[in-house]
Amino acid sequence: MASSRSPVCYADAARWYCLIFLVLLVVLGSFTDENSLIKKMNPTAGQACDEIYVVGEGETLHTISDKCGDAFIVEENPHIHDPDDVFPGLVIKITPSRNSRS
Missing domain, CATH: 3.10.350.10 (LysM domain)
Structure with missing residues (x-):
């Protein structure tokens, strides 16, 4: 039996998951110590x-x-x-x- 959800619903859900993931990356990235990032780029x-x-x-x-x-x-x-x-x-x-x- 076929699923009652349309491909559009899956695309919307995937889009929301990607958006949440990107927001989490930005928030977690803001906790990085700037000096340690500079030292990684230029030891x-x-x-x-x-x-x-x-x-x-x-x-x-x-x-x-x-x-x-x-x-x-x-x-x-x-x-x-x-x-x-x-x-x-x-x-x-x-x-x-x-x-x-x-």
Whole structure:
């Protein structure tokens, strides 16, 4: 004997289940620690660096700032006259902020 439900009813039910599933994913995703997500995407982000840092190939002050947690590299290194003129081998002083140490 054939079922009395039409395929449209099954499609509506499936649509509702998908909607509920997506809402649950969004709600559960909002409980994820943002810092752990950033560390998963970039494991070196916010790591404490040595006080003396040697710029590597392809690095910029922005990438070093993100990596070492020092937002004031230019202010703390008076020998850097042009922030765009950073080259491999340049020695800079790093002073991480208190937030990145913890």
